Each structure stands twice: as structure tokens, then as C-alpha cells.
Amino acid sequence: MLAMTQSDTPARLTDYRESLSRRRLIGGAALLPFAGSLTLPFDALAALAATAQQPLGPFYPTAFPREQDNDLTLAPGASGRAEGTVIHLSGRVFDVEGQPLRGAVVQIWQTDKGGRYRHPNARGAELLDPNFQGFGWTRTDDDGQYSFVTVKPAAYPGRTPHIHFVAGFPGGTPLVTQMYFPDEPLNRRDGLLNSVRDPALRAALIAEVEDGSDIEPGALRAGFDIVLPGRAPA
Numbered sequence: 653m654l655a656m657t658q659s660d661t662p663a664r665l666t667d668y669r670e671s672l673s674r675r676r677l678i679g680g681a682a683l684l685p686f687a688g689s690l691t692l693p694f695d696a697l698a699a700l701a702a703t704a705q706q707p708l709g710p711f712y713p714t715a716f717p718r719e720q721d722n723d724l725t726l727a728p729g730a731s732g733r734a735e736g737t738v739i740h741l742s743g744r745v746f747d748v749e750g751q752p753l754r755g756a757v758v759q760i761w762q763t764d765k766g767g768r769y770r771h772p773n774a775r776g777a778e779l780l781d782p783n784f785q786g787f788g789w790t791r792t793d794d795d796g797q798y799s800f801v802t803v804k805p806a807a808y809p810g811r812t813p814h815i816h817f818v819a820g821f822p823g824g825t826p827l828v829t830q831m832y833f834p835d836e837p838l839n840r841r842d843g844l845l846n847s848v849r850d851p852a853l854r855a856a857l858i859a860e861v862e863d864g865s866d867i868e869p870g871a872l873r874a875g876f877d878i879v880l881p882g883r884a885p886a
Contacts, residue, residue: 700748702881704848704857706830709816711769713761713787722790724760724802727783734784736765736803738871740864744796745819746877747884752796756880757826759818760800761787767806775808804833804872812838812845819878823885831876832858 725734745756763769768776770786780786784803792798805813813833820826832845839845839858848854864873 700746700750700879701853702748703827703829703879704853705828706816706844706857708818708828709830711761711771711774712816713770714772716787720787720789721785722788722798722800724762724785724788724800725783727785730783732783734764734781734803736781736806738864738868739802739804739861739874740799740867740871741802741815741859741874741876742797742799743876743878745792745798745821746796746879747882748879749883751884753792753821753880753884754794754796756792756796756798756819756821757789758792758798758878759787759789760802760815762802762805762815763808765803765806767808807836807838810843812836812842814842814845817876817878819880821880821885824880824882827878827880829878830857831874833874834858834861 725738727734741760745753745758747753761769764781764784764786766776766779766781768774768780770780770784771777774780788800788802790798790800802815805815807813813836815831817829817831818826819829830844832839832842845854845857848857859874859876861872861874864871867873
């Protein structure tokens with residue numbers, strides 16, 4: 653298993669792919685409340701189930717972008733901003749005891765507005781929005797909070813819109829999961845989302861989304877909390 657490290661370079665998951673395919677799905681946390689602040693009050697925290705594992709998929713980066721940050725709407729050397737509906741995505745990372753995890757690494761990757769991944773083996777990669785970074789990473793703050801700026805990913809054959817996540821704390825095994833969007837017609841037919849049989853656990857993989865025009869015109873605000881298996885390091 654790959655362990656998260658303190659390195660400023662995102663942890664590679666090459667060695668994690670085979671072991672991940674052999675792991676059983678881990679039950680997801682009950683859906684955490686969503687509010688304008690996208691945070692959960694400390695007195696509401698209790699023992700939690702870990703967020704459900706989802707497959708890594710074939711499009712985890714083979715090479716990281718020159719710029720590694722939490723804004724996917726601005727690609728290195730690009731002349732403009734990525735096309736699509738901008739999403740201000742944030743949430744908190746907890747351990748199973750409900751403790752927020754400071755310094756956890758969070759990585760995301762996804763398709764652009766046209767349903768294309770920034771990956772050499774991705775279908776239609778030559779048509780990728782050149783202004784879309786495709787991959788981002790960050791660390792959580794003292795309250796366990798992370799944030800990204802990205803665009804709404806498109807559906808593509810066989811999949812409903814989703815964002816891939818990896819999260820973990822230094823010395824721990826990273827949790828791989830996927831975040832979905834509410835009210836998407838394809839959610840009912842998506843095999844990976846529906847592989848989480850328990851309705852409450854499946855609901856925990858669906859983000860809370862609301863208008864984000866207070867941040868910027870036409871944007872959305874999305875909240876997605878993650879519960880890692882195990883307990884925070886002492």
C-alpha cells in the first residue's frame with residue numbers, strides 16, 4: 653500500500669492500483685450537514701464510518717502538471733480560464749472518531765466541460781480544453797478544511813458526472829473515492845455509484861450543491877466531507 657508523505661509532491665498511486673482492486677468497499681459516512689460555511693460544528697461530531705472506497709480508474713495522471721495547486725480552471729501557460737460552470741468545492745477531512753485532520757493531502761482529477769481527461773490514454777484527449785488543468789491537490793488547514801476551484805465535469809459513455817478524490821494523512825494509507833452530483837439522471841444507472849448498496853452510504857458520495865454567485869457570477873458552491881479509515885496520528 654502507498655502511504656501519504658510530507659513531500660510537497662503529490663503521492664503517486666502506481667503501486668496502489670493492484671492492491672486497490674483487491675480491497676472490499678469500505679462503508680461511507682452518513683451524509684454530513686451542508687451549510688454556507690461548508691463546515692461541521694465540532695459538537696456535532698461523533699464516531700463516523702469511513703467514506704466508501706471507489707476505484708482509482710484508468711486516468712490518474714501519468715505526469716503531473718507543471719503547476720500543482722488547487723485551481724483547476726487555470727492551466728500552466730494557458731491563455732485563459734477553463735470553459736464550463738465554475739465550482740468552488742470545499743469540505744473537511746475527518747478520522748473515524750470525528751476529529752478533523754490537519755495537514756491531510758487531498759488530490760482531485762476529473763474531465764473537462766466536454767468529458768475529456770488530461771491523460772494520454774483518454775478518449776478525445778486531443779480535444780481537451782487547453783485551459784483546464786485536470787488535476788489539483790492541496791492540504792487541509794487546522795480545521796481539516798480543503799478547497800478547490802474547478803468546473804462541472806461532463807458525463808461520458810458509461811459514467812455520470814463525477815470527480816475523483818484521493819485523501820490521506822502522512823504515514824497513512826490513502827482513501828480513493830469519487831464525488832457525485834445531485835439530481836443527475838445518469839446517477840440511477842452509474843455502476844460504480846450504485847455498487848454502494850446501502851442508500852445512506854451511497855448518499856454520502858453525493859455532494860451538496862448550491863448557488864455560488866456570492867463568490868463569482870454563475871458559479872456553484874459544492875460541499876463534500878471525507879472520513880478516512882483509522883484514527884488521526886497522535
